[in-house]
Each structure stands twice: as C-alpha cells, then as structure tokens.
Amino acid sequence: MHEKVFIAGIGTISAVGQNVTETLESLKASKHGVGKIEYIDTIYKNAIPFAEVKRSNRELKEILGIDSRKMITRTSLFGMMAAAEALRHAELDITKCRCGIVSATSVGGMDLSERFYDEFYADHAAGDINAIRGHDCADSTEHIADFLGIKDYLATISTACSSSANAIMFASRLIKNDMLDAALAGGTDTLTRFTLNGFNTLMILDKNHCKPFDAGRAGLNLGEGAGFVLLVSERMLGKLKNKPLAEVKGFGNANDAYHQTASSPDGQGAFLAMSKALAVSGLQPGDIDYINVHGTGTGNNDLSEGMAMKRIFGDNIPLFSSTKPFTGHTLGAAGGLEAVISVLTLQNSMIFPNLNFSDPMPELGMTPVTRLIEHHKVTNVLSNSFGFGGNNSTLIISAIQ
Amino acid sequence: MCPLPISEKPFDLAKPEKYPSDYLKCIEPDYKEYINPALIRRMGRVVKMGVATAVQCLREAGLEKPDAVITGTGLGCIEDTESFLNEIIRNKEQFLPPTSFIQSTHNTIAGQIALLLKCNSYNHAYVHRCFSFENALLDAMMMIHEQQDSKILLGGVDEITPVSYSILKRLGIYKSVLGYDTAIFDNPTDGSIAGEGASFFVLSGDVTNSIAAVNAVKTFYKPADSAQTRQNIEEFIQNQGFSIRDMDAVLMGYSSDQNSDALYNDLSKGIFAENNILYYKHICGEYFTSSSFAVWTAAQILKHNHCPDALKLRFDKVDQFKHILIYNHFKNSEHVLILLSSC
Numbered sequence: 001m002h003e004k005v006f007i008a009g010i011g012t013i014s015a016v017g018q019n020v021t022e023t024l025e026s027l028k029a030s031k032h033g034v035g036k037i038e039y040i041d042t043i044y045k046n047a048i049p050f051a052e053v054k055r056s057n058r059e060l061k062e063i064l065g066i067d068s069r070k071m072i073t074r075t076s077l078f079g080m081m082a083a084a085e086a087l088r089h090a091e092l093d094i095t096k097c098r099c100g101i102v103s104a105t106s107v108g109g110m111d112l113s114e115r116f117y118d119e120f121y122a123d124h125a126a127g128d129i130n131a132i133r134g135h136d137c138a139d140s141t142e143h144i145a146d147f148l149g150i151k152d153y154l155a156t157i158s159t160a161c162s163s164s165a166n167a168i169m170f171a172s173r174l175i176k177n178d179m180l181d182a183a184l185a186g187g188t189d190t191l192t193r194f195t196l197n198g199f200n201t202l203m204i205l206d207k208n209h210c211k212p213f214d215a216g217r218a219g220l221n222l223g224e225g226a227g228f229v230l231l232v233s234e235r236m237l238g239k240l241k242n243k244p245l246a247e248v249k250g251f252g253n254a255n256d257a258y259h260q261t262a263s264s265p266d267g268q269g270a271f272l273a274m275s276k277a278l279a280v281s282g283l284q285p286g287d288i289d290y291i292n293v294h295g296t297g298t299g300n301n302d303l304s305e306g307m308a309m310k311r312i313f314g315d316n317i318p319l320f321s322s323t324k325p326f327t328g329h330t331l332g333a334a335g336g337l338e339a340v341i342s343v344l345t346l347q348n349s350m351i352f353p354n355l356n357f358s359d360p361m362p363e364l365g366m367t368p369v370t371r372l373i374e375h376h377k378v379t380n381v382l383s384n385s386f387g388f389g390g391n392n393s394t395l396i397i398s399a400i401q
Numbered sequence: 402m403c404p405l406p407i408s409e410k411p412f413d414l415a416k417p418e419k420y421p422s423d424y425l426k427c428i429e430p431d432y433k434e435y436i437n438p439a440l441i442r443r444m445g446r447v448v449k450m451g452v453a454t455a456v457q458c459l460r461e462a463g464l465e466k467p468d469a470v471i472t473g474t475g476l477g478c479i480e481d482t483e484s485f486l487n488e489i490i491r492n493k494e495q496f497l498p499p500t501s502f503i504q505s506t507h508n509t510i511a512g513q514i515a516l517l518l519k520c521n522s523y524n525h526a527y528v529h530r531c532f533s534f535e536n537a538l539l540d541a542m543m544m545i546h547e548q549q550d551s552k553i554l555l556g557g558v559d560e561i562t563p564v565s566y567s568i569l570k571r572l573g574i575y576k577s578v579l580g581y582d583t584a585i586f587d588n589p590t591d592g593s594i595a596g597e598g599a600s601f602f603v604l605s606g607d608v609t610n611s612i613a614a615v616n617a618v619k620t621f622y623k624p625a626d627s628a629q630t631r632q633n634i635e636e637f638i639q640n641q642g643f644s645i646r647d648m649d650a651v652l653m654g655y656s657s658d659q660n661s662d663a664l665y666n667d668l669s670k671g672i673f674a675e676n677n678i679l680y681y682k683h684i685c686g687e688y689f690t691s692s693s694f695a696v697w698t699a700a701q702i703l704k705h706n707h708c709p710d711a712l713k714l715r716f717d718k719v720d721q722f723k724h725i726l727i728y729n730h731f732k733n734s735e736h737v738l739i740l741l742s743s744c
Contacts, residue, residue, distance in 0.1 A: 042494060043493065043494045043495070044494070106506065106507075108528075113486075114486060114489075117486050117490070118490065120568075121486075121487065121490050124564075124567050125571075129568075129571050129572060132568060132572070133572065136475060136476055136528070136530060136689075137477075137507065137528040137529070138475075138528060138529040138530040138532070138533075141529060142530075142622075142734070145622070146623075151621075151622050151623065153620065154529060154532060154620070154622050154735075155527060155529050155532065155536040156527065156528050156529035156532075156533075156536070157525065157526065157527055157528065157536075158477070158506070158507035158508060158526055158527075158528040159506075159507070159508040159511075159524070159525060159526050160506045160507075160508055166525060170525070170540060173540075173543055173547075174543075177543045177546060177547075179539075179543075193489060193494070194482075194485065194486065194489065194502075197485075197489050197494055197497055197502070198485065198499070198502035198503075198505075200497075201497045201498065201499035201502055202499050202502075202503075253523050253524065253525065254521050254522065254523065254524075255470070255512070255515040255520060255521050255522065255523075255524040256521070257515045257516055257518070257519050257520055257521050258516070259516070260503055260504075260509070260512060260513070260516065261503050268521060269521065272521055387506075387508070388503070388506045388508070388509075388512065389506060389508040389509060389511065389512025389513075389515070389524070389526075390512055390515055390516065390524070391508055391511075391512065391524055
C-alpha cells in the first residue's frame with residue numbers, strides 16, 4: 001500500500017470545450033458555458049439556464065467514427081470522448097499492462113430511456129426497445145471499455161454528485177494494491193429531463209447564472225460532460241513516453257449521516273473527507289495551495305462546505321474557487337472534470353476564477369479567487385465533491401516533485 | 402432476503418413446487434422489526450429490503466457501526482425511478498413532488514444505512530451489472546488488507562417491479578415461469594427466470610466467530626472464447642493454492658436461459674466433471690446481484706457442513722465441506738468467480 005499513483009493523461013468534454021485545450025482556453029478567458037438548452041425537450045427551456053455541450057449526438061458520433069445510426073447514449077458518447085483523449089494523451093500501450101476502467105455516472109443512459117418511456121408510458125408494448133438497452137449505469141462504462149480495448153478490470157460507481165471522485169479514489173486503491181498497473185478513472189453524465197425536473201423539485205436551480213459562495217447565491221446550474229484521468233503505478237513510469245502530469249496524493253470519503261439530500265450545518269461529512277485525504281497524503285493543511293471547492297451555489301452546500309473548510313484550515317483558508325459557473329454542475333462527471341481542472345491548475349501555475357462572486361457570506365466572510373491568477377506556483381490542490389445520500393469525497397492532486 | 406422461505410436452524414431451503422407468478426418476488430418481513438416506522442414511510446421498497454437486511458446482518462454480527470458501508474446494485478431504485486418518470490409525463494413537468502427523485506439515486510440504500518446508524522464512515526455504491534456485488538466485495542477485501550481491524554458492511558440488492566419485468570422480458574433477458582416448476586432448468590429455453598433479493602455480510606480480517614472465509618474474487622470481461630474462460634477459472638483456483646479437485650462443490654448461476662446455461666453445462670462436463678454441481682437461481686431468480694445470494698448460500702453450507710437437497714444439481718457426497726467455488730456470468734460478458742472456504 002505504499003506505491004504512488006500518478007496521472008499520465010487527462011481528457012474532458014463539457015460546455016466549455018470538447019477537449020482539454022479548448023477547456024483551458026475557456027477557463028483562461030473566463031468564457032463560461034451556461035445558457036439556453038437546445039437538445040432537451042422541456043418546458044423550462046426559456047426559464048432555467050443550463051451548461052450544455054453544444055454538439056449533437058450525430059456530431060459526436062462523427063468525431064468518434066461511429067455509425068450515425070448506432071443506438072448509443074449521449075452519456076456513452078461523452079465518456080468515449082473524454083476517456084479516449086486521456087488515453088491518447090498518455091500514449092500508453094494498454095496491451096502491455098493490466099489496464100482497467102473505473103467510471104461513474106448518476107443517471108446512466110437516462111437520455112435514451114426517457115425517450116423510450118414517453119411512448120412506453122401510454123402502451124407497454126410500444127417504444128423502441130433498443131433505446132432502453134443502455135439504461136443502466138454500466139452501459140457507458142462498457143462502451144468506453146470496448147471502444148478503447150480495455151478488458152482487465154471494469155467497475156462503475158454511482159454515489160450521486162461525488163461519483164467520479166469516488167471512481168478516482170477506487171482506481172487509485174486498485175493500483176496501490178497491485179491489482180492494476182493503469183486505470184482510466186472518471187465519470188460521465190448527460191442532461192436529461194429526469195435530472196432537470198428532479199433538481200427543479202428541490203428548488204435549488206438558479207434561474208440565472210450561479211454564483212457559488214456568494215451571500216446572494218440562489219442555487220446551481222446543471223451541466224453535462226465527462227472528465228477522465230489515466231492513472232498509472234510508479235513502476236509504469238519508465239514505460240511512459242512523457243513525464244506524468246501529477247500525482248494522486250490523497251483521497252478520502254465519509255458520510256455526512258445527516259439527511260438524504262441536505263448537508264449538515266457543521267459540514268461533518270466534508271470535514272471528515274478532507275481530514276482523511278490529508279491523512280492519506282501525509283500533508284498538513286498548510287501545504288494545500290488551492291481548493292477546487294464543490295461550490296454548487298446552493299445555500300446549503302456552500303455554507304456547509306465553508307464551515308468544514310474553517311474547521312480544517314482555521315483562519316488560513318487557502319486560495320479557493322468553484323469552477324461550476326464555467327461548466328455547470330455535471331453531477332456524476334463533476335469529480336472527474338474537476339480533477340482535470342486541478343491538473344490544469346498545477347501544469348499552468350494558474351488559478352481559475354470563481355465567476356459571479358461579489359459579496360462574502362456573512363456567516364463565513366470567505367472570499368474566493370475572483371480573477372484569473374497567473375504565474376502562481378501551485379504544489380497541492382484539494383478537490384471536493386459531495387453528493388446526495390451524504391456522500392462526501394476529497395481528492396488531493398499534487399505536482400510531481 | 403429472498404423469494405422462498407429460508408430455515409436457518411437447521412439450515413434448509415425448500416425446492417419450489419410450481420412457480421405461482423411470472424417472476425420471483427421476495428418474501429418481505431415486517432419492516433418495523435428493523436427500521437424506525439417514521440423512516441419506513443419515505444423509503445422505496447428496494448431501500449427497505451436493503452436496509453432491513455443490513456440491520457438483520459449487523460445484529461447477527463453484534464456490530465453497531467461498521468467502518469465502511471459498501472453496496473452493489475445493478476439497477477438501483479427502479480420503483481422510484483419509474484414513479485418520477487411517470488410524474489414528469491403525467492404532470493407535464495409541473496408541480497412534481499421531490500420524494501421519488503430523491504430516493505432514486507443508486508446510493509440511496511448505502512446512504513440510508515449510514516443515516517439510520519449515524520455512521521460517518523466510508524460509503525460506496527457499485528452499479529456495474531453482474532459485477533456490482535463483486536466490485537463492492539473487492540473494495541471491502543482491499544480495505545481489510547489496508548486496515549486489518551476494519552469491520553465492513555457489504556451488500557448486494559436489486560428489486561424487480563412489474564414494469565422492469567415487462568421491459569426486460571421484451572429485451573429477451575427474462576421469461577415468465579408462471580406454472581412451471583424447476584424442471585424448466587432441465588430443458589432451458591430463451592430468457593432467464595426473473596428475481597430479486599438482498600444479501601448482506603459483515604466482513605472482517607478476524608477469524609473469531611466467523612461463518613466462512615472469502616479467499617478471493619475475480620471478475621473477467623468478454624473472454625475471447627470458452628478456452629479462455631476455462632483458463633481464467635483454472636488460474637483463479639491455482640492462484641489460491643488449490644486444484645479444481647479440491648472444490649467440494651461448484652455453485653453456478655444456471656438461470657434456465659439456454660444460451661447462458663450452455664456455458665455452465667460445458668464446464669460441468671469439462672473441467673468440473675469430477676465436482677459436485679449446485680445451482681441457486683431457481684430459488685432467487687436472475688438479477689444483477691444474485692451472486693450475493695450465492696455467497697450467502699455457500700457460507701451457510703460451509704458453516705453448517707450441510708447442503709440442502711434443493712441446491713443439488715449433480716451431487717455425490719461430501720463428508721466435510723471445505724471449499725466452494727461460485728461461478729456466474731451474464732450473457733457471456735461479465736463473468737465472476739468467488740472462492741469461499743470453511744474457517
């Protein structure tokens with residue numbers, strides 16, 4: 001259990017870019033992806049903004065070289081885009097090592113399921129049955145695995161909004177326990193009428209562009225996309241053409257055990273997740289240079305997360321920001337996407353801003369980074385992802401020493 | 402929790418006479434014995450099944466707060482997912498109650514267990530078809546390896562609803578067994594017997610008061626051919642320091658689907674020709690986490706040194722049950738192997 005785990009490749013697709021390069025350009029230029037939704041038939045089209053990937057399924061299939069008639073979920077297409085980029089980036093020959101995939105998603109292939117269900121609802125013999133084949137969460141994982149030729153180990157995790165942080169955690173442990181030499185880890189999720197209405201019933205969707213950690217925050221913006229990292233063991237480093245990008249130094253998961261959807265006022269689950277990740281990494285709170293907060297923009301999350309940060313860091317809160325005003329909250333993909341952004345932070349010595357912030361919460365008085373900071377050496381990034389069911393996870397991603 | 406009555410003292414399982422419905426549904430307990438009535442009201446059926454079984458398991462182990470709660474579920478909370486889909490259509494996206502959405506996430510069972518126990522520990526939910534329980538089991542075994550003294554609550558849960566049955570039947574995965582008896586396993590046809598269940602375990606690295614030992618778990622995906630499947634099984638057993646002859650019984654996932662069962666039959670006539678062969682899905686039906694029921698069954702056989710006749714497909718005799726191999730696969734895609742030994 002002592003072997004280190006490194007990130008050798010990253011890949012992403014979201015409302016701010018269909019690959020890592022585009023994503024970085026958007027983050028640097030404060031170009032966000034929140035706006036009017038096009039690809040979902042909903043009565044909230046003009047009422048609520050979303051961070052949608054502006055590529056149709058047909059376009060995504062074309063990019064991936066898939067027959068346009070093939071029935072495949074948007075969740076799978078996003079996952080294939082991001083995972084393929086991470087693998088390409090690492091230039092790793094997976095036939096010469098034990099390579100697995102740990103993917104995450106919150107609603108799996110619901111994008112096609114709900115189209116099937118529209119017809120099925122009125123008549124149980126109706127609806128294109130092939131549209132529901134991809135409903136379960138493992139469907140996208142197996143599509144990615146088959147697309148890339150990964151066979152040695154497959155797992156899928158679904159713990160709501162912390163899913164892909166947990167995927168990176170589990171994959172890191174598989175490598176540390178010598179079960180695998182390499183693993184693609186991350187998550188993919190697509191906007192669906194199901195999710196959109198679900199969050200709307202909870203009354204936590206901002207009718208405007210979200211403003212995490214702001215006193216006047218009014219909820220979150222939902223997004224979609226995928227984020228994957230290619231993890232390798234220390235022994236694999238000699239087989240890589242390039243230097244690894246970063247190290248997964250710490251991880252921790254804890255349950256808030258407070259409420260099915262709400263976070264505790266003292267942020268106990270978040271506090272424990274961050275504490276565990278610090279303990280695994282061997283770092284002190286003072287070693288953390290930047291926190292990519294979960295920061296959804298809901299009243300409850302940001303206060304609870306801020307309280308937990310105070311309990312860990314006291315008066316010395318590191319620089320922090322939520323990048324969700326750029327990408328929207330991509331749910332099961334968020335931990336993977338934000339791990340990619342954390343690597344970009346380390347690689348480029350820059351901290352991306354928390355857009356739309358103006359006033360600190362009176363309870364906390366904490367101010368995030370509001371403008372792009374460049375030429376700022378960052379060694380250790382802490383990334384938080386919290387989900388329904390009290391599921392709280394923290395990753396610590398560090399520069400190569 | 403399973404669709405047929407279980408006798409634990411002495412350990413016995415009855416062979417079903419004639420199946421009374423299209424699919425097998427669990428015999429559910431009085432949930433008030435396990436869960437606070439105020440909480441029961443809000444829980445979906447699969448959540449109740451999982452939480453009650455988890456509580457029963459913790460009571461038996463005398464454990465209040467586990468160091469981790471890890472679940473596997475292939476399809477999660479189907480009933481609540483259907484409810485919310487129905488409400489969206491019925492109410493045209495307006496004035497929807499949030500309850501079924503809130504309960505529909507795949508980690509609801511693990512989360513509700515944490516909430517009930519006020520348990521802040523590690524909490525995960527694996528959702529990979531026929532690997533769901535095995536992903537969770539591997540996580541638990543790694544955790545015990547990482548921290549010897551940890552005690553982990555591990556479970557596999559899946560539910561069936563009239564709607565999920567009708568969809569999976571249209572997909573050719575399930576068939577109706579109404580009016581049939583277990584003879585349907587002698588003459589398999591297209592489609593599997595449909596079922597559901599919940600099985601929970603407390604895992605620890607301490608042999609004291611243990612029921613059985615899990616030696617190893619292995620999953621493999623889309624083997625090139627049957628030769629590779631055979632090789633994977635042989636290697637798995639060899640890596641544990643055993644030979645196939647050492648297996649006192651092989652518990653296989655016969656589901657009465659002719660294509661799936663052909664694989665089990667080949668092995669039963671081939672590498673397992675000298676072994677006792679057991680089956681279990683005639684009791685619990687086919688579902689993505691059915692192998693958790695197989696683990697429960699194998700553990701009971703080892704604990705009691707007794708195999709109920711209902712499980713025997715081809716059986717000679719065993720004086721002392723020491724090792725049982727579980728092998729299950731789904732559509733020749735996901736294959737799982739679990740080896741259990743007596744303590």
